[in-house]
Amino acid sequence: VTNKNCILRLSRYKNALYRFKTLGFHKIFSDYLADAVGVTSAQVRKDFSLFGISGNKRGGYQIDALIIKLNDILGKNELQKVIIAGAGNLGSALMKYKNFEKEGIKIVAAFDIDPSKRNPKFPIPVFALEELEEFVKTNEIKIGIISVPDIAAQHTLDIMIRAGIKGVLNFAPMQLKNAGDCVVNNVNLELELENLIYFVNAMQKS
Amino acid sequence: VTNKNCILRLSRYKNALYRFKTLGFHKIFSDYLADAVGVTSAQVRKDFSLFGISGNKRGGYQIDALIIKLNDILGKNELQKVIIAGAGNLGSALMKYKNFEKEGIKIVAAFDIDPSKRNPKFPIPVFALEELEEFVKTNEIKIGIISVPDIAAQHTLDIMIRAGIKGVLNFAPMQLKNAGDCVVNNVNLELELENLIYFVNAMQKS
Numbered sequence: 001v002t003n004k005n006c007i008l009r010l011s012r013y014k015n016a017l018y019r020f021k022t023l024g025f026h027k028i029f030s031d032y033l034a035d036a037v038g039v040t041s042a043q044v045r046k047d048f049s050l051f052g053i054s055g056n057k058r059g060g061y062q063i064d065a066l067i068i069k070l071n072d073i074l075g076k077n078e079l080q081k082v083i084i085a086g087a088g089n090l091g092s093a094l095m096k097y098k099n100f101e102k103e104g105i106k107i108v109a110a111f112d113i114d115p116s117k118r119n120p121k122f123p124i125p126v127f128a129l130e131e132l133e134e135f136v137k138t139n140e141i142k143i144g145i146i147s148v149p150d151i152a153a154q155h156t157l158d159i160m161i162r163a164g165i166k167g168v169l170n171f172a173p174m175q176l177k178n179a180g181d182c183v184v185n186n187v188n189l190e191l192e193l194e195n196l197i198y199f200v201n202a203m204q205k206s
Numbered sequence: 207v208t209n210k211n212c213i214l215r216l217s218r219y220k221n222a223l224y225r226f227k228t229l230g231f232h233k234i235f236s237d238y239l240a241d242a243v244g245v246t247s248a249q250v251r252k253d254f255s256l257f258g259i260s261g262n263k264r265g266g267y268q269i270d271a272l273i274i275k276l277n278d279i280l281g282k283n284e285l286q287k288v289i290i291a292g293a294g295n296l297g298s299a300l301m302k303y304k305n306f307e308k309e310g311i312k313i314v315a316a317f318d319i320d321p322s323k324r325n326p327k328f329p330i331p332v333f334a335l336e337e338l339e340e341f342v343k344t345n346e347i348k349i350g351i352i353s354v355p356d357i358a359a360q361h362t363l364d365i366m367i368r369a370g371i372k373g374v375l376n377f378a379p380m381q382l383k384n385a386g387d388c389v390v391n392n393v394n395l396e397l398e399l400e401n402l403i404y405f406v407n408a409m410q411k412s
């Protein structure tokens with residue numbers, strides 16, 4: 001499956017199933033799951049059939065079995081080691097976030113050009129940018145996060161790709177030119193707010 | 207226009223136009239703009255025609271005129287006042303971000319239940335949650351950001367809607383039930399990483 005939105009929905013189904021489980025549910029119908037995620041029950045069934053997941057018309061889906069299946073598809077059974085470039089305001093908020101580890105995502109090192117940010121030990125070590133390539137190769141890291149200023153973002157991506165990084169989450173508010181087979185997902189918080197403002201204004205006017 | 211992706215593209219065109227301007231360009235063809243944003247030139251022309259923007263086949267588009275038009279459509283000409291609930295790691299990174307103001311977005315106050323976070327003055331004042339409703343009504347704030355823990359997110363949204371907030375950017379990793387005519391955009395950083403991991407693993411396997 002190559003559709004990003006479909007995979008995002010699988011993650012949402014998984015998170016909703018955990019919440020139903022804490023509420024004491026053992027089985028679930030696609031309508032309940034659809035409501036919890038904000039899609040139609042037909043969409044739930046369509047997504048599941050793409051991955052060979054079927055329920056029983058009368059009893060619905062077994063929650064435990066579904067969680068195991070979704071965790072397998074999403075690669076949650078292995079710990080994913082991640083590095084981050086830029087240990088500034090946003091980078092350090094991401095480094096302090098405890099829920100990533102519960103999701104099997106562990107930021108193992110950060111890299112920054114500012115010597116005052118370097119720190120070999122404190123929960124996550126912060127190294128010099130020059131050490132990124134060796135660290136990624138030695139520890140076989142596949143995922144990187146970019147939280148450097150926009151002017152440094154393209155250069156940082158090039159370093160990550162050369163080091164062997166295969167997937168990057170980019171927070172710098174610009175479109176990066178991607179060489180080779182590295183997947184780049186962008187989160188642009190300025191655009192998210194601008195987009196929200198447009199729709200609020202459009203609604204006020206109509 | 208009600209398509210979120212179309213408005214996101216308008217923001218991207220605007221940002222790319224500013225970059226071309228700093229490089230000394232005065233006019234631009236749709237192909238260059240398309241390349242810079244990572245879409246086709248047909249998409250650029252289609253988006254522009256939706257908003258009555260036309261270029262001249264031989265000379266392309268006047269960059270200054272385009273910027274003025276896009277800023278008008280995106281509501282950039284007025285300062286947008288924003289409040290934020292939750293002044294923790296993520297909330298404080300957003301509060302410190304200087305580029306929002308360059309984009310005409312100003313976080314004017316934060317609200318938190320933790321008394322140790324309260325601060326009436328420091329660049330952005332942090333008030334008690336109980337003061338949110340009165341602050342939003344007195345200052346006619348339309349936009350809110352939610353960066354509280356997920357268990358408190360729904361309650362926070364309800365308070366914002368009652369206060370008169372019309373658009374919310376939600377960072378809590380859960381689907382919020384929205385009453386009334388408030389627009390809620392979600393940014394779920396856990397899902398973004400999970401999504402990236404899926405595609406990196408899928409590529410490694412194939």
Ligand SMILES: NC(=O)c1ccc[n+]([C@@H]2O[C@H](COP(=O)([O-])OP(=O)(O)OC[C@H]3O[C@@H](n4cnc5c(N)ncnc54)[C@H](O)[C@@H]3O)[C@@H](O)[C@H]2O)c1
Binds near residue numbers: 112114129148172
């Ligand atoms: N903070 C936010 O809320 C926010 C919001 C929207 C977008 N962003 C984007 O996220 C990125 C990070 O923002 P921030 O607020 O954390 O900025 P920041 O200035 O606080 O942090 C940037 C860090 O990157 C380091 N750095 C600079 N050049 C580098 C390089 N070549 N290699 C490695 N490290 C380098 C700096 O030393 C600094 O520690 C920026 O691109 C910004 O536009 C942040």
Ligand SMILES: NC(=O)c1ccc[n+]([C@@H]2O[C@H](COP(=O)([O-])OP(=O)(O)OC[C@H]3O[C@@H](n4cnc5c(N)ncnc54)[C@H](O)[C@@H]3O)[C@@H](O)[C@H]2O)c1
Binds near residue numbers: 093099296319377395
């Ligand atoms: N930090 C990250 O990188 C990151 C990543 C992914 C998701 N998130 C999400 O963003 C949100 C904020 O994360 P964080 O890391 O800043 O957490 P945090 O614990 O550092 O901050 C949360 C803040 O919210 C305050 N708070 C708690 N309940 C509140 C309420 N009812 N009303 C107002 N304030 C309240 C707390 O006092 C605290 O200051 C969470 O939902 C989290 O899941 C954060």
